[in-house]
Amino acid sequence: MSVELQAIGVAMAGRTVLDGISARLDEPRVGVVGRNGSGKTTLARVIAGLIAPDAGRARIGGIDMAADRRAALSSVGIIFQNPDHQIIFPTVLEEIAFGLTQQGRRQRDAEAAARAMLDRFGKAHWESAATHGLSQGQKQLLCLMSVLAMQPRVIVMDEPFSGLDIPTRLQLMRYLDGIAAQVVMVTHDPGQLRGFDRILWLDGGRLIADGPPDAVLPRFEAQMRDWGGLDDLAHLAC
Numbered sequence: 001m002s003v004e005l006q007a008i009g010v011a012m013a014g015r016t017v018l019d020g021i022s023a024r025l026d027e028p029r030v031g032v033v034g035r036n037g038s039g040k041t042t043l044a045r046v047i048a049g050l051i052a053p054d055a056g057r058a059r060i061g062g063i064d065m066a067a068d069r070r071a072a073l074s075s076v077g078i079i080f081q082n083p084d085h086q087i088i089f090p091t092v093l094e095e096i097a098f099g100l101t102q103q104g105r106r107q108r109d110a111e112a113a114a115r116a117m118l119d120r121f122g123k124a125h126w127e128s129a130a131t132h133g134l135s136q137g138q139k140q141l142l143c144l145m146s147v148l149a150m151q152p153r154v155i156v157m158d159e160p161f162s163g164l165d166i167p168t169r170l171q172l173m174r175y176l177d178g179i180a181a182q183v184v185m186v187t188h189d190p191g192q193l194r195g196f197d198r199i200l201w202l203d204g205g206r207l208i209a210d211g212p213p214d215a216v217l218p219r220f221e222a223q224m225r226d227w228g229g230l231d232d233l234a235h236l237a238c
């Protein structure tokens with residue numbers, strides 16, 4: 001499975017948000033880094049087919065995800081930065097089962113698979129819990145379980161661990177190590193990209209570095225420290 005980005009351009013509210021992003025992603029683990037507002041979330045949404053780019057083409061396995069929503073459902077899953085934008089059902093079981101019924105599974109099958117996923121994370125007791133009563137980190141975990149249950153070939157994650165405590169984060173990272181899906185992860189924390197194969201660094205909507213972590217992350221971290229050391233607030237993220 002490969003994610004192909006060809007000269008992607010996106011404009012929002014009259015501003016260029018992504019500009020000429022081209023990359024063919026074949027690696028199992030791809031990280032996306034960059035400052036606030038650099039376009040990472042927008043790129044994640046383009047890859048998942050939630051935004052059709054204004055210029056260029058984004059395809060997974062040769063299929064345009066924005067044009068073919070049915071193919072997108074079985075090919076790519078996205079975990080949003082804010083779980084409140086993702087969760088729509090009143091109970092945990094319904095939330096996980098929904099994506100599976102969207103994929104064409106019968107309700108009973110979908111619920112069985114949802115229970116298996118809860119079991120896998122030791123959360124069988126969450127089954128009837130009210131989604132609105134979960135903490136932010138618990139909601140993030142629910143979103144992860146919902147997407148993992150759908151077994152997409154590509155999983156796009158936008159800061160998926162920001163609200164999780166350290167044991168949950170470590171458990172999830174280990175779990176992700178073991179899954180076959182390609183992972184594209186947006187993060188501000190280079191520590192979460194250990195073991196990744198390739199890093200894309202966005203700045204101002206452009207791809208300014210693209211390569212193995214050893215080549216990209218030390219430069220990225222040095223640049224972030226340099227900018228963080230400045231007292232001129234005009235340098236704060238726009």
Ligand SMILES: Nc1ncnc2c1ncn2[C@@H]1O[C@H](COP(=O)(O)OP(=O)(O)OP(=O)(O)O)[C@@H](O)[C@H]1O
Nearest residue numbers: 012013017034035036037038039040041042043238
């Ligand atoms: N719906 C929208 N309407 C107008 N502008 C938008 C919209 N969504 C994003 N933008 C703008 O696009 C730019 C890139 O936003 P994006 O969310 O992709 O950045 P990001 O790198 O994910 O940022 P962060 O690290 O803060 O999450 C920002 O300047 C943002 O203000």
